[in-house]
Amino acid sequence: MAIDIQHKSFKKALQGYDRTEVDQFLDEVIETLEDDAQRRAALEAEIADLKERISHFKAMEESLQNTLVLAQRTADEVKASAHKEADLIREHARLTAEREIASYNDAIAEVRREHQRTIEHNERVRSELRSLLMTHLSLLDNAMRVPIPGGPGEPTQEPLLPREEPPSEDTSRITVH
Secondary structure, eight states, rough: OOOTTTTOOOOTTTTTTTTHHHHHHHHHHHHHHHHHEEEHHHHHHHHHHHHHHHHHHHHHHHHHHHEEEEEHOOOTTTHHHHHHHHHHHHHHHHHHHHHHHHHHHHHHHHHHHHHHHHHHHHHHHHHHHHHHHHHHHHHHHHHSSSSTTTTTTTOOOOOOSOOOOOOOOOOSSOOOO
């Protein structure tokens, strides 16, 4: 579930943004980050499983080599045919293992790329959220520094709101401020 943090807007309340809406939005962001963490954990588990399978095939290759040595010791008269058969089995096992290893290496590389994309996405989301929060903090700080017009001991000031311009003589265009 992707959240568009940059374009998210909140309804204005009496003293700023609606806290409930902001809290709901932050909950959505947290949920998204947790989902990404769960996906990352699943990918890491898959990498571990793939490594275990590679280890299994290497153990199989060792077992085949041990079988070949034992076959050579048992019969001198079948030594030549057993040697050929063992070579064929070993070549088949090697080709199968190479194909499987190549396949697993490709899968591992893809999982790592996806993992890196997830990390980069998380960093980007974190950065955007940090920027958004800093902007809001700055706005809050600025809002707290503005003196209240007509307050005790304060000279009367105009509020820091955009002024409405008097309509221009050219009424064919509408001006929005």
